[in-house]
Amino acid sequence: MRIDPSFNLGKFLNTTIKSYSEDINSRILILDDDSIVKSDSNDKFTDKILRHVEITNALKGISHSSIHNFEELGYVLYIAVPIKYEGKVIGATFISSSLNDIYDTVGEITDKLRIISMASIFLIAILSFAFANFLSKPIEEFTRAIKKMAKGKLGCKVEIKTNDEFKHLANAFNIMSTKLNEVDIQRKDFVANVSHELRTPLSSIKLLSESLLHQQEEDVNIYREFLKDIDSEIDRLNKIIDDLLVLVDLDKEKLSLNYQTTYINFLLEKIISRLLPLAEKKHIDLKVDFKEKLQIKVDKDKIQQAIINIVHNAIKYTPEGGVVEVSLYSEGEYIVVKVKDNGVGIPKESLPHIFDRFYRVDKARARSTGGTGLGLSIAYQIITLHQGTIEVESEVNKGSTFYIKIPYSSGLGS
Ligand SMILES: Nc1ncnc2c1ncn2[C@@H]1O[C@H](COP(=O)(O)OP(=O)(O)O)[C@@H](O)[C@H]1O
Numbered sequence: 001m002r003i004d005p006s007f008n009l010g011k012f013l014n015t016t017i018k019s020y021s022e023d024i025n026s027r028i029l030i031l032d033d034d035s036i037v038k039s040d041s042n043d044k045f046t047d048k049i050l051r052h053v054e055i056t057n058a059l060k061g062i063s064h065s066s067i068h069n070f071e072e073l074g075y076v077l078y079i080a081v082p083i084k085y086e087g088k089v090i091g092a093t094f095i096s097s098s099l100n101d102i103y104d105t106v107g108e109i110t111d112k113l114r115i116i117s118m119a120s121i122f123l124i125a126i127l128s129f130a131f132a133n134f135l136s137k138p139i140e141e142f143t144r145a146i147k148k149m150a151k152g153k154l155g156c157k158v159e160i161k162t163n164d165e166f167k168h169l170a171n172a173f174n175i176m177s178t179k180l181n182e183v184d185i186q187r188k189d190f191v192a193n194v195s196h197e198l199r200t201p202l203s204s205i206k207l208l209s210e211s212l213l214h215q216q217e218e219d220v221n222i223y224r225e226f227l228k229d230i231d232s233e234i235d236r237l238n239k240i241i242d243d244l245l246v247l248v249d250l251d252k253e254k255l256s257l258n259y260q261t262t263y264i265n266f267l268l269e270k271i272i273s274r275l276l277p278l279a280e281k282k283h284i285d286l287k288v289d290f291k292e293k294l295q296i297k298v299d300k301d302k303i304q305q306a307i308i309n310i311v312h313n314a315i316k317y318t319p320e321g322g323v324v325e326v327s328l329y330s331e332g333e334y335i336v337v338k339v340k341d342n343g344v345g346i347p348k349e350s351l352p353h354i355f356d357r358f359y360r361v362d363k364a365r366a367r368s369t370g371g372t373g374l375g376l377s378i379a380y381q382i383i384t385l386h387q388g389t390i391e392v393e394s395e396v397n398k399g400s401t402f403y404i405k406i407p408y409s410s411g412l413g414s
């Protein structure tokens with residue numbers, strides 16, 4: 001191989017190193033085994049001795065790199081690699097590269113991360129606050145309503161605008177408070193009614209006894225007559241209290257009906273024979289129509305009480321010479337006891353109220369008929385407890401028909 005006489009190895013090395021140095025943006029030095037710089041991409045150190053620990057190690061055959069932090073240059077990476085020829089170290093390549101750009105970039109990234117972290121913390125704080133507010137608002141609303149209810153405002157409502165579980169809870173809460181309020185109103189009405197109903201006979205007794213006390217005459221007959229009136233008022237008081245106790249018992253025994261398999265036709269016969277004298281006294285034709293023998297599981301005594309109340313009414317509110325007809329039949333899943341009379345009837349506007357406690361269409365006449373206004377309420381309660389219904393059709397001066405319907409399923413499973 002012929003070598004161009006103009007070829008200079010030192011010059012060639014220098015140009016190559018310079019070009020690499022530019023490529024990798026670092027300073028490159030080639031040293032011989034005496035640590036003398038043979039070539040420097042910066043020219044500065046050429047022919048000078050350079051003794052860095054990295055170079056010393058490289059000349060011992062060990063590549064070495066480390067990072068230095070210089071006051072004026074900043075972070076610099078030193079790398080020294082041995083140059084070997086036939087297994088022997090003949091020199092070293094030394095590269096020094098500024099890490100400032102990398103450190104700057106890392107610094108920038110760290111700054112950005114710090115800002116992002118701060119922003120995240122801030123955002124999370126705002127979100128947490130908003131969410132806590134979102135959660136606590138409805139709870140505060142519930143607490144406010146519950147406190148009000150505890151103070152006696154039972155119909156208190158909760159208003160939730162969101163459309164979530166709280167809304168469902170608020171709906172349930174409002175249904176409960178409305179119901180509680182209704183029950184409370186009913187309770188107050190009931191107490192007021194009971195007081196009123198008890199006061200009426202008591203006032204009569206008081207009036208009668210006072211008249212007797214101020215009586216100048218000593219006519220035994222007058223005393224007897226007054227005492228008879230007092231006696232009947234006491235009977236009335238007893239009747240009201242008995243009926244009230246039945247109602248209270250029904251409330252208590254809601255879940256403990258004494259179900260027995262009962263032939264309703266036999267039960268009706270018993271009721272008819274009990275009420276027949278009353279009907280005969282008013283010359284009322286008490287007719288029966290039981291074609292079928294129908295058996296069902298009911299609380300026998302309570303059902304008897306309910307039917308008696310309705311048949312008794314039919315006789316009571318039918319003028320002399322009228323007709324009352326009791327029939328029994330099966331209709332789908334129900335046993336029906338129909339009680340039909342051709343008596344005074346019930347005005348349309350009174351029909352929705354006749355099952356209310358103490359309600360009587362004709363209050364004035366009620367005293368002469370001896371009603372307490374609780375009979376239908378008791379009957380209704382008993383039939384409802386058996387999952388049954390009572391329906392009424394009535395026309396004034398033509399008569400009324402009551403349908404007591406009890407499902408065959410009543411009492412099953414008990
Ligand atoms: N068969 C009926 N015919 C006409 N009115 C009736 C009949 N049954 C019930 N009523 C009316 O319904 C009211 C309530 O009945 P009820 O609760 O049994 O009370 P009462 O003690 O007055 O009989 C009665 O006062 C009466 O005005």
Ligand SMILES: [Mg+2]
Pocket residue numbers: 309312313371372373374375376
């Ligand atoms: Mg009655």
